[in-house]
Amino acid sequence: MTASLSPEDLSFFFNPKSVAVFGASTNSNKSGYKLLKNIIDHQFPGKIFPINPRGGEILGMPLYTSLAEVPEEVGTIELAIIYVPNTRVVQILEDCIARGVKGAIIEAAGFGEVEEGKKIKAQIIEVTDHFRKIRVLGPNCTGITSIAQDGEGFFSSFIPMGKTKSGSLAIVSQSGFINGAYYPHFTEHNPSVGLRYVITIGNKLDLDENDVLEFLVHDPTVKVVAMYIESFRDVRRFIALSNVAQEKYGKKIVLLRSGFSSTGSRATTSHTGALAERSELIRAVIKQSRVILAEDFWDLFLLAKTLTFLTETQINPITQSNVAICTISGAAGAIMSDWAEKWGITVPELDQPTWDRLAEIYPPWMPPAKFGLIDYWPAVEHAKGDYERIVLLSIEIALVSPVVDAVFLTAYFNTTSWQVDWTRLQDLILKYKKPVFVWLFGGKQDVMAGETLFQSIKVPLFQSEKEIVRTFRKIAESDQGR
Amino acid sequence: MTASLSPEDLSFFFNPKSVAVFGASTNSNKSGYKLLKNIIDHQFPGKIFPINPRGGEILGMPLYTSLAEVPEEVGTIELAIIYVPNTRVVQILEDCIARGVKGAIIEAAGFGEVEEGKKIKAQIIEVTDHFRKIRVLGPNCTGITSIAQDGEGFFSSFIPMGKTKSGSLAIVSQSGFINGAYYPHFTEHNPSVGLRYVITIGNKLDLDENDVLEFLVHDPTVKVVAMYIESFRDVRRFIALSNVAQEKYGKKIVLLRSGFSSTGSRATTSHTGALAERSELIRAVIKQSRVILAEDFWDLFLLAKTLTFLTETQINPITQSNVAICTISGAAGAIMSDWAEKWGITVPELDQPTWDRLAEIYPPWMPPAKFGLIDYWPAVEHAKGDYERIVLLSIEIALVSPVVDAVFLTAYFNTTSWQVDWTRLQDLILKYKKPVFVWLFGGKQDVMAGETLFQSIKVPLFQSEKEIVRTFRKIAESDQGR
Numbered sequence: 001m002t003a004s005l006s007p008e009d010l011s012f013f014f015n016p017k018s019v020a021v022f023g024a025s026t027n028s029n030k031s032g033y034k035l036l037k038n039i040i041d042h043q044f045p046g047k048i049f050p051i052n053p054r055g056g057e058i059l060g061m062p063l064y065t066s067l068a069e070v071p072e073e074v075g076t077i078e079l080a081i082i083y084v085p086n087t088r089v090v091q092i093l094e095d096c097i098a099r100g101v102k103g104a105i106i107e108a109a110g111f112g113e114v115e116e117g118k119k120i121k122a123q124i125i126e127v128t129d130h131f132r133k134i135r136v137l138g139p140n141c142t143g144i145t146s147i148a149q150d151g152e153g154f155f156s157s158f159i160p161m162g163k164t165k166s167g168s169l170a171i172v173s174q175s176g177f178i179n180g181a182y183y184p185h186f187t188e189h190n191p192s193v194g195l196r197y198v199i200t201i202g203n204k205l206d207l208d209e210n211d212v213l214e215f216l217v218h219d220p221t222v223k224v225v226a227m228y229i230e231s232f233r234d235v236r237r238f239i240a241l242s243n244v245a246q247e248k249y250g251k252k253i254v255l256l257r258s259g260f261s262s263t264g265s266r267a268t269t270s271h272t273g274a275l276a277e278r279s280e281l282i283r284a285v286i287k288q289s290r291v292i293l294a295e296d297f298w299d300l301f302l303l304a305k306t307l308t309f310l311t312e313t314q315i316n317p318i319t320q321s322n323v324a325i326c327t328i329s330g331a332a333g334a335i336m337s338d339w340a341e342k343w344g345i346t347v348p349e350l351d352q353p354t355w356d357r358l359a360e361i362y363p364p365w366m367p368p369a370k371f372g373l374i375d376y377w378p379a380v381e382h383a384k385g386d387y388e389r390i391v392l393l394s395i396e397i398a399l400v401s402p403v404v405d406a407v408f409l410t411a412y413f414n415t416t417s418w419q420v421d422w423t424r425l426q427d428l429i430l431k432y433k434k435p436v437f438v439w440l441f442g443g444k445q446d447v448m449a450g451e452t453l454f455q456s457i458k459v460p461l462f463q464s465e466k467e468i469v470r471t472f473r474k475i476a477e478s479d480q481g482r
Numbered sequence: 483m484t485a486s487l488s489p490e491d492l493s494f495f496f497n498p499k500s501v502a503v504f505g506a507s508t509n510s511n512k513s514g515y516k517l518l519k520n521i522i523d524h525q526f527p528g529k530i531f532p533i534n535p536r537g538g539e540i541l542g543m544p545l546y547t548s549l550a551e552v553p554e555e556v557g558t559i560e561l562a563i564i565y566v567p568n569t570r571v572v573q574i575l576e577d578c579i580a581r582g583v584k585g586a587i588i589e590a591a592g593f594g595e596v597e598e599g600k601k602i603k604a605q606i607i608e609v610t611d612h613f614r615k616i617r618v619l620g621p622n623c624t625g626i627t628s629i630a631q632d633g634e635g636f637f638s639s640f641i642p643m644g645k646t647k648s649g650s651l652a653i654v655s656q657s658g659f660i661n662g663a664y665y666p667h668f669t670e671h672n673p674s675v676g677l678r679y680v681i682t683i684g685n686k687l688d689l690d691e692n693d694v695l696e697f698l699v700h701d702p703t704v705k706v707v708a709m710y711i712e713s714f715r716d717v718r719r720f721i722a723l724s725n726v727a728q729e730k731y732g733k734k735i736v737l738l739r740s741g742f743s744s745t746g747s748r749a750t751t752s753h754t755g756a757l758a759e760r761s762e763l764i765r766a767v768i769k770q771s772r773v774i775l776a777e778d779f780w781d782l783f784l785l786a787k788t789l790t791f792l793t794e795t796q797i798n799p800i801t802q803s804n805v806a807i808c809t810i811s812g813a814a815g816a817i818m819s820d821w822a823e824k825w826g827i828t829v830p831e832l833d834q835p836t837w838d839r840l841a842e843i844y845p846p847w848m849p850p851a852k853f854g855l856i857d858y859w860p861a862v863e864h865a866k867g868d869y870e871r872i873v874l875l876s877i878e879i880a881l882v883s884p885v886v887d888a889v890f891l892t893a894y895f896n897t898t899s900w901q902v903d904w905t906r907l908q909d910l911i912l913k914y915k916k917p918v919f920v921w922l923f924g925g926k927q928d929v930m931a932g933e934t935l936f937q938s939i940k941v942p943l944f945q946s947e948k949e950i951v952r953t954f955r956k957i958a959e960s961d962q963g964r
Contacts, residue, residue: 086847109847109848109860109863110847110848116847117847162925173813174813175811175812175813177810177811177812177813177814181810181811181894181923181924182811182923184924184925184926184928185923185924185925185926185929188925188926188927189926189929228813230813230816256817258813258816258817258819258820259816259820260820260824261819261820261822261823261824262823263819263820263822263823263829263853263855264816264817264819264820264823266819266851266853266855267807267812267815267816267819267829267851267855267857268812268816270812270851270855270857271812271813271815271816271857272812295946295948296814296817296821296946296947296948296949297813297814297817297946297947298945298946298947298948298949299946299948325749328659328663329657329659329663329664330657330659330749330750330752330753330754331655331656331657331659331710331712331740331753331779332659332778332779333749333753334712334740334741334746334749334750334753335738335740335746335778335779337740337743337745337746337748337749338740338741338742338743338745338746339778340743340745341743341744341745341746342742342743347745347749365568365592365598365599366591366592369748369749369752371745371748373745373748373749373752375749375752375753378591381591385511412663441663441664441667442663442666442667443644443666443667443670444666444667444670444671445670446666447667447671463780463945464777464778464779464780464781465778465779465780466777466778466780466781467778467780
């Protein structure tokens with residue numbers, strides 16, 4: 001029995017009912033052990049068949065010496081995960097095809113520019129009849145993470161992975177490091193950002209970014225897609241899919257694309273065998289696909305986090321780019337004003353009712369500015385240090401104003417003095433449905449506590465003034481279809 | 483007796499022998515109390531005279547009702563710190579002049595665009611005879627922090643300040659927030675960065691950025707100067723001083739300048755009364771002064787930290803811009819390659835001996851690239867996971883190479899597995915005198931531990947790939963006199 005599949009029917013990759021794990025190892029130091037343990041530890045709901053020629057037992061399960069040894073009575077095996085030396089992959093694929101396995105994730109590397117790898121690649125294409133007999137993800141990837149419920153689902157990386165909140169963000173990466181060392185970095189720093197999938201596509205011998213994107217476009221649990229790509233397979237399809245995702249389904253796509261430069265494309269060629277593309281082509285694709293372009297991994301994940309928070313707090317689209325800056329530091333406000341103007345964001349003249357409301361809380365010797373730069377420190381002094389009342393009131397006065405679409409906030413955060421019930425900021429955001437982007441500073445322990453708190457209320461924090469303005473601009477442009 | 487001073491003789495501001503504190507308060511919630519406590523807590527070595535019309539006692543000292551009440555026998559009072567409502571400032575200055583006080587730091591605000599403030603400003607100029615009778619810092623500032631020894635010196639902000647390491651970095655800021663809420667942010671996140679001075683100049687009624695810079699240029703304890711400025715007082719003098727600092731004394735100056743845009747300059751006008759200047763003028767001044775331009779406060783302090791570390795580890799000037807990228811993530815390496823090429827940094831072809839050394843540690847199925855992109859993960863796999871040996875060896879092979887001026891490193895940091903004795907990286911840097919800029923990732927607790935460790939070895943960490951390239955480019959351009 002051989003599989004014959006339409007490209008759309010790929011759910012067995014992302015939410016398989018049963019998996020065979022080639023290269024499962026009884027040595028707990030080995031990646032083949034960690035891979036199997038990831039599957040088990042995250043309560044994979046389907047059947048698991050570990051396979052290793054040595055046989056025996058593993059984690060309470062029989063370790064089969066080959067796929068043929070798995071009894072036919074267990075039924076269909078949907079997916080194979082292959083983590084073995086490259087020379088053994090072809091035979092395993094033949095076994096999988098014979099058994100009717102629908103798809104294989106090849107996590108092994110060694111299919112690159114070297115002669116041996118090229119030969120194996122050609123053999124794979126031959127035995128799979130150009131992937132008509134079995135679909136393939138990889139090689140040179142770290143599998144798929146599919147988080148059906150908090151901490152649970154299908155975790156197939158060979159690198160130990162922690163429990164993660166389930167949510168609406170999907171990550172697609174041509175590089176394996178997202179399902180590896182960077183995974184705990186992102187998820188532990190952003191415990192409130194729910195992830196739905198992390199899909200690494202590696203050398204994309206068969207499945208590519210478009211196949212994965214097509215699946216995600218139609219998966220209703222996914223709202224935001226963050227992609228890292230080293231080459232485009234089919235630019236027309238990418239543009240079409242991106243536009244459908246955004247226009248028909250209201251999804252957001254953020255793209256980090258390496259290989260813009262000759263040095264960068266040389267780097268991607270040695271990394272995943274990506275073909276060099278001209279930077280003009282890349283720019284044209286990005287423009288037509290209307291995705292949000294990220295500048296590096298930090299920016300990709302910052303945008304992904306911010307968009308996920310905006311989605312989950314049901315912020316309205318940013319139809320204009322008029323921003324009020326509520327700032328404890330006049331200097332930080334001035335820097336943000338400079339970047340705003342440079343990037344086409346307006347700090348507008350305030351309407352009279354808004355100015356009047358502000359004037360009530362400012363001291364006579366320092367009235368508020370006539371435009372949307374709300375330097376609230378004099379008002380705090382005037383209120384004899386009632387920081388909480390003034391900072392929240394300043395933000396609310398700004399959010400109420402018809403000429404304000406969003407607020408940039410700089411604030412001092414302290415857990416022992418200058419208390420603010422910041423959950424009230426979340427209430428304001430939910431009420432007015434306008435985004436508030438925040439730059440927080442204070443002592444190190446305080447700032448860490450602040451990061452945890454702002455995660456929990458789903459209000460994005462930024463490292464710097466420029467970063468706030470840049471991120472806002474990118475999201476506003478996307479909302480406005482620019 | 484009135485003071486008559488040359489502009490150069492300003493050390494009584496930065497390292498005074500005696501201070502009078504106007505507005506010292508016995509109420510521990512008030513800023514006038516905190517100001518005095520800062521002076522005492524940081525072991526100010528000189529005499530202190532707290533003054534408040536209410537009189538009494540404060541922190542074990544007599545609280546004088548006026549300056550006249552301080553006995554003549556105590557000798558000269560060098561500096562007055564004035565933290566009282568704006569309406570009382572003129573009389574206090576007259577008292578100070580009568581007593582022969584050399585300088586006054588006016589921390590009070592309320593001298594801005596409002597009528598009352600303008601009137602007081604005019605009176606100040608009159609009673610001081612255009613500052614011939616007494617020099618003035620401020621108003622609207624948070625004083626001076628002068629750190630003579632670790633945690634000790636002259637701390638005159640009205641905001642509580644922690645103990646800080648003494649070192650070679652000086653900060654000059656037109657905004658008070660650097661000696662306030664942002665101070666713990668920077669110092670607690672960067673405990674290894676030694677600070678010498680933090681000087682806030684506020685509305686610069688008398689002393690301006692040039693007066694302060696001139697003092698810092700000639701102070702041999704200062705190696706790096708970070709400045710935040712909202713307006714230039716005298717551009718010719720600024721250009722001349724900057725060039726002397728760099729050429730004659732080998733000091734580095736980083737400048738953050740707000741008010742580039744019309745929105746930004748409107749913001750600075752309402753903040754410190756800065757006059758609007760055309761962005762073309764600002765750009766011309768920056769070019770001629772050859773200072774390193776920072777993009778926001780995050781960038782200002784990142785550059786300040788990095789330059790301080792490079793100075794203290796005695797890195798050679800970066801005469802070329804040839805960089806090797808040692809990366810655990812091929813993707814991060816590709817992103818850095820793109821930014822490098824965009825910004826004129828070369829990832830060079832490797833010389834044969836360097837390539838040969840690398841080839842020895844790479845697996846046959848994945849030889850090293852021919853250019854300086856050292857994606858070391860295959861070598862780690864080939865060394866059966868001996869991460870420590872491979873990562874340190876990769877860096878050393880790169881640093882030894884005659885075609886490499888610096889290394890960009892991306893690394894996974896974990897405190898329980900994948901151990902690396904990172905102090906050996908410091909040894910390599912001290913040996914080869916070439917900079918290594920690092921992007922570290924891993925679980926949250928691990929990364930925090932990594933931040934502490936890399937602080938202690940004075941190797942700068944960065945948030946993102948782009949940030950590494952941007953910071954390197956700025957410092958290389960400065961070293962090369964571009």
